[in-house]
Amino acid sequence: MRGIVLALGLILSTVASALWALDIEEERSFPALDGSGDSELAILSTTDTVVFAPVIVAFQTRNPSVTVRYTVASTTSVFGAIHNEGAAFDVVVSSAMDLQMKLANDGLAQGYRSDRTLALPEWARWRDRLFGFAQEPVVTVLNRAAFAGVPLPRTRADLIRLMRDRPDMLRGRIGTYDPNVSGAGYLFATQDARQSDTYWRLSEVMGGLSPRLYATSSAMLSDLKEGRIVLAYNVLGSYAATRPDPDESLLIVEPEDFTHILLRTALIARASEQPELAAAFVDFLLSPEGQAVVDTETGLPAISAQHLRAGPHLRPIRLDPGLLVFVDPLMRQRFLSEWSSAVLQR
Amino acid sequence: MLGSIGEDRVFYRILVESETVTGYPDLPVPASPPSGLEPVYYTAEFQDVFVRIAAVERAVLVAGMPKTVSILVAQTQSAKDAIVAQMTNRAALLGIGFFAVAAALSILTARSVLRPVNDLAEAVGRRGPHDLRPVVRSVPRELQPMVRALNGFIGRLQGALTRTETFIAEAAHHIRTPLATLRTQAETALRLTEDDAMRARIRSMIRSVDDSARSASQLLDHAAVVYRTDQRTEESLDLGSLIARVCDRFRPAADLRDIVIATQLPTQPVTIVADLLLLESALRNLIDNAVKYSHVDGQIDVRLEQDAGRAVITVMDRGRGLDGAQKADLTDRFRRGANVGDVVGSGLGLTIVREVARAQSGRFDLTERDGGGACAVLSLPLG
Known part of the structure; x- marks a missing residue:
C-alpha cells in the first residue's frame, strides 16, 4: 500500500514538475546525514549550488534527518515558478530584490517572526516576510594594466569625465549589464536612476562609446580579465572579489558618490507545507553560525550593520514597496525604452 | 510615494475607460466614480485582506480623443493596526498599572488610618474589668473627639459606680449600728423573761439580728474591697x-x-x-x-x-x-x-x-x- 502511494506520489510530482515548466539550471539533492529521509526541505534559489552548498551542509550537520533538495534557476524563472505556477518549494532564495518584494507583496510569502529575524537590521528585512542574509556591493571593476598611469575614477562624475577625456581608450571597451535580459542589470539600472540624475548623463556618455552589453557578471569579468574590455560598470562585488585573480588584473572601485548594496533575501513560500522546517532553515541562515558560513565559505558578505557604518558611501537598496515601481510592466517598458535611447542611441 | 509606505503591502491599478492598463486587475473599483479632482477613499477586500483604497479619475487626451483614466492605489492596514494594537496594549497596561498602584495605596492608607482606631480599641479591650482610668494615649486629631467622649463616658460610669458603692456602704453602716442596739435590747429582754416560749422567740430574733449584722458587715467589706481595688x-x-x-x-x-x-x-x-x-x-x-x-x-x-x-x-x-x-x-x-x-x-x-x-x-x-x-x-x- 505504502509503495503504491509512494509510486503515485512520484509520478504525480514528476508530472507536476513538468507542468511548472520551470527552467531549471541545476538541481541537486543533499541526502539526510543519518539516512532517514523523513523530511525534505525544497529550496528554490538563484545562487549557484557550488556557492551555496556549504550553508546546506552546515544546516544538515545541525539537522541530520533533513534531506535538502536545492534547485537553481534564473531570477525570472524563480519568480515565475512561485508567482504564476505555484511551485511547491519551502524556501525561496534570490538576489532579485524587486521580484522577491513583489512575491512578498502579493502574499506569496509566509510571515515568520523569531528572535533571529527580529535581530536583523531594519534595512535587511521587510516585515516578517523577507530576510536578507548577504549584502553585496555593486561596484565598478577596472583592468589594472589598462589604467596604469590614468587617474582612477572615484565617483560617477569622475567616470563621465574619464569617458569624455579618453574616448579612444574606452570606445567599445566598456562593459555593463543589458537590463533587457538581466534581472540584476535592470535592478541596478533602475536603482541608479532612482538614486541620482547622474545616471542618465553617464548612460548617454557611455552610449556614445558603444559599450558591450552582458547578461552575467562572470562573462563581463572574463572579458575584463582578458582585456577585451577595460571597465565594467555595475558588477556584483562578490563575484569580482572571489574570482581567482593570480596576476591581480582586476581593480575594484566602490564609487564614492554612492555604492548600492544588493541584499540576497530568503522567504518562506506560502505553498510550503512544512513551515517549521523552512523557518528552522531561515533561523539557521540568520544565526551567527550560519552567517559565519555565509561569510567565510560562500564568499558572500554576511549582513553587517557595522560594515555599513564604516562606509558612508554604502547604500543598501531599500527593501520596501518602492521596489515594485519598476516591476510594473508599463514602467519597465518606459524605462527600457529610455535606456535604449540613451545607451544604444537608437 | 510607494517607498514611504514601508511596512504595508501596496497594490495599484490603472484603467483607461474600463480597461486595465497595468497593475493588479482584480483590485475593486469604487462603487461610485470619483467626481471632480477629489479622490474617493474606500475599504475593500483584496487577496483575503482588507485594504484602504484611494481612487482618482482624470480626463486625458489620447490621440485627440478625451479618455477617462482612473488610478487606484491600495494599501494594507497592518502598520496602522499594529500602532492601534500597541496603543491599546499600552493604555491597558497603564490602566492596570494605575489600578494596581491605587489599590495598593488605598490598602496602605486604610490600614494606616485604621491603625490608631484598632490600637485604641485594643488598649481599651486589654483593660481589666474594674479599670476605669481615663484613656491618655496620644491619638490622631481626628480621633480626639472619640477619646474625649469615651473618657467622659468612663468618668460618668465611674461616678455611678462610686455612688452605688458609697450608698451600699452608707446603708450597711447605718443599719449595723441600730442592729447592735437592737441585739443588746433583745439580750436584756432574754435575761429578764422566764417564759420559755417567749425566750425561744427572742432567741430566734437574736439569730435574725446576727444574720442581718453579718450581711451588713460583709456588704461593707465588699464595698471596701471594691474601693481599695481601685486605690490600694x-x-x-x-x-x-x-x-x-x-x-x-x-x-x-x-x-x-x-x-x-x-x-x-x-x-x-x-x-x-x-x-x-x-x-x-x-x-x-x-x-x-x-x-x-x-x-x-x-x-x-x-x-x-x-x-x-x-x-x-x-x-x-x-x-x-x-x-x-x-x-x-x-x-x-x-x-x-x-x-x-x-x-x-x-x-x-x-x-x-x-x-x-x-x-x-x-x-x-x-x-x-x-x-x-x-x-x-x-x-x-x-x-
Whole structure:
C-alpha cells in the first residue's frame, strides 16, 4: 500500500514538475546525514549550488534527518515558478530584490517572526516576510594594466569625465549589464536612476562609446580579465572579489558618490507545507553560525550593520514597496525604452 | 510615494475607460466614480485582506480623443493596526498599572488610618474589668473627639459606680449600728423573761439580728474591697503572721462548736507585696466560711506553702462540701450553695475572696476535698 502511494506520489510530482515548466539550471539533492529521509526541505534559489552548498551542509550537520533538495534557476524563472505556477518549494532564495518584494507583496510569502529575524537590521528585512542574509556591493571593476598611469575614477562624475577625456581608450571597451535580459542589470539600472540624475548623463556618455552589453557578471569579468574590455560598470562585488585573480588584473572601485548594496533575501513560500522546517532553515541562515558560513565559505558578505557604518558611501537598496515601481510592466517598458535611447542611441 | 509606505503591502491599478492598463486587475473599483479632482477613499477586500483604497479619475487626451483614466492605489492596514494594537496594549497596561498602584495605596492608607482606631480599641479591650482610668494615649486629631467622649463616658460610669458603692456602704453602716442596739435590747429582754416560749422567740430574733449584722458587715467589706481595688496601698508584709493573726481571732467562735483550727505555717517569713486590708478581708471570709460550714468537733486545716514563685494558702474543712456546684457560680455576688439553707450567710464571702485574688494578680480555686468537705486555694505572687 505504502509503495503504491509512494509510486503515485512520484509520478504525480514528476508530472507536476513538468507542468511548472520551470527552467531549471541545476538541481541537486543533499541526502539526510543519518539516512532517514523523513523530511525534505525544497529550496528554490538563484545562487549557484557550488556557492551555496556549504550553508546546506552546515544546516544538515545541525539537522541530520533533513534531506535538502536545492534547485537553481534564473531570477525570472524563480519568480515565475512561485508567482504564476505555484511551485511547491519551502524556501525561496534570490538576489532579485524587486521580484522577491513583489512575491512578498502579493502574499506569496509566509510571515515568520523569531528572535533571529527580529535581530536583523531594519534595512535587511521587510516585515516578517523577507530576510536578507548577504549584502553585496555593486561596484565598478577596472583592468589594472589598462589604467596604469590614468587617474582612477572615484565617483560617477569622475567616470563621465574619464569617458569624455579618453574616448579612444574606452570606445567599445566598456562593459555593463543589458537590463533587457538581466534581472540584476535592470535592478541596478533602475536603482541608479532612482538614486541620482547622474545616471542618465553617464548612460548617454557611455552610449556614445558603444559599450558591450552582458547578461552575467562572470562573462563581463572574463572579458575584463582578458582585456577585451577595460571597465565594467555595475558588477556584483562578490563575484569580482572571489574570482581567482593570480596576476591581480582586476581593480575594484566602490564609487564614492554612492555604492548600492544588493541584499540576497530568503522567504518562506506560502505553498510550503512544512513551515517549521523552512523557518528552522531561515533561523539557521540568520544565526551567527550560519552567517559565519555565509561569510567565510560562500564568499558572500554576511549582513553587517557595522560594515555599513564604516562606509558612508554604502547604500543598501531599500527593501520596501518602492521596489515594485519598476516591476510594473508599463514602467519597465518606459524605462527600457529610455535606456535604449540613451545607451544604444537608437 | 510607494517607498514611504514601508511596512504595508501596496497594490495599484490603472484603467483607461474600463480597461486595465497595468497593475493588479482584480483590485475593486469604487462603487461610485470619483467626481471632480477629489479622490474617493474606500475599504475593500483584496487577496483575503482588507485594504484602504484611494481612487482618482482624470480626463486625458489620447490621440485627440478625451479618455477617462482612473488610478487606484491600495494599501494594507497592518502598520496602522499594529500602532492601534500597541496603543491599546499600552493604555491597558497603564490602566492596570494605575489600578494596581491605587489599590495598593488605598490598602496602605486604610490600614494606616485604621491603625490608631484598632490600637485604641485594643488598649481599651486589654483593660481589666474594674479599670476605669481615663484613656491618655496620644491619638490622631481626628480621633480626639472619640477619646474625649469615651473618657467622659468612663468618668460618668465611674461616678455611678462610686455612688452605688458609697450608698451600699452608707446603708450597711447605718443599719449595723441600730442592729447592735437592737441585739443588746433583745439580750436584756432574754435575761429578764422566764417564759420559755417567749425566750425561744427572742432567741430566734437574736439569730435574725446576727444574720442581718453579718450581711451588713460583709456588704461593707465588699464595698471596701471594691474601693481599695481601685486605690490600694501596696506594702510588703509577712503572710504567715497575718494568717496566724486571723486564725487566732476566729478561735473563740470555733471553740464554741468544738472546732479545731490547725495551722501549718513555714518558720521563715513569706513576704508578699499587697494591700493589707484586702488580704485580711479575704482570709477572714475564707476562714469564716470554713468555720460556718464545718461540722461540730471538726478540724479546719490552714496551710501556707511556696510554689513556683507563688504563695499558696489552702483552707480545708470537713463540712458539707460544694454538692456539685461550680466555683464560678458560688463566687457570684449573693449566690449561695443549694445545701446551706440552715446556715446564716449573705453569699458575698467568696465574691470578696475572688475580687481580692484578682486585685492582687492571684488565683482563687474552690474544689471538693477528698473524703468530704471543701478545699479553698488562694495563690498569690511572691513579692
